[in-house]
Amino acid sequence: MSRRPSVAVLDYGSGNVHSAVRALDRAGAQVELTQDPETLLNADGLVVPGVGAFAAVMDALKAIDAPRWIGRRIAGARPVLGICVGHQILFERGVEHGIAAEGMGEWPGEVTALPSDVVVPHMGWNTVRAPEGSTLFEGIEDQRFYFVHSYAVQSWDFDQSIGSMNPPKVTWSHHGADFIAAVENGPLAATQFHPEKSGEAGTQLLRNWITSL
Template sequence: MSARPTVAVLDYGSGNVHSAVRALARAGAEVELTQDTEKILNAEGLVVPGVGAFAAVMDALKAIDAPRWIGRRVAGGRPVLGICVGHQILFERGVEHGIAADGMGEWPGEVTALPDDVVVPHMGWNTVRAPEDSVLFEGLQDERFYFVHSYAVQRWDFDQSVEAMHPPQVTWAHHGTDFIAAVENGPLAATQFHPEKSGDAGMALLRNWIKSL
């Protein structure tokens, strides 16, 4: 019997991470909540959770030098999964309550408020539109996932004409406007929704990611 893949969940003070730890363990990983550099770099998978405001999450990540470790993993082809604000900070910039903050810039795009003519936060279950050959959403194209957010990336500005070994795959959802629900880009993947709160569909998505490690 093969060993369970090791997954580090980045511990930088973000709230409500224990549900993600438990869900990843149920999905088949050997999980540790940590901010130890060696474990962050050497685990087969790294999960970056995030709850709260974009700027505050970036500040907390910088306080433990996490952007550097995340960047080293991505550069080395080591899988990383961002969740919720952990998804948002992978883009270039976030603007919340008039405060602009730089993100990690792994992908172009800006996190901005959802339209003011819809109920926010966007809280509850929603469908997504995933690419047919998505790894994360294999077998899950008709499922619903659980969202809690008031901000999102609403445009995809990546130059798809540039040839790449792993061209990004973008999954969309709709709440007043289309917004990016997930991105898969080689070793780097992220979801705006919470797979750990998305019942059987979320567990299947986490299993898909763990199998890809």
């Protein structure tokens, strides 16, 4: 029997992490919920979950020095997967109720409120538009995924002329306006939706990610 890839789920006080742990286990990973730096750095994959407000999640991450460990993994080309607010904090900043908070700045963009003329939070199943060659969405491009959010990144302005690096693959969805549903960028990937709540399609997305570790 082949070895199950090790996946650390970052434990920083975020809610709903146990459903992510169970989903990753179903998808074929050996999972540990932890904030131990050595485990976070050495696991085959790191998952950064998140629910709640952008600023509060950033504060909680900083309280355990998590941005440093996440950054070290990314710098070392070690896979990281962000989920929901764990996706949002990878962008430059978030603005909620007029209050701006700095994110990790791995990608350009600002997390802002979805349009006021639609029902928020955007809660429920929605389709996505995945790019050609996506690893996360291989075989599930036409499936629906489960979203729960009122804020999102609604534009993408990435300089694709930098050297010869492959540009990130960006997946979009729509709720009142187009917004970024997922990004795949070398070792770093993230989804605005919750794969752990997205049934078999979500399990397959996690399986795709785990297989790529």
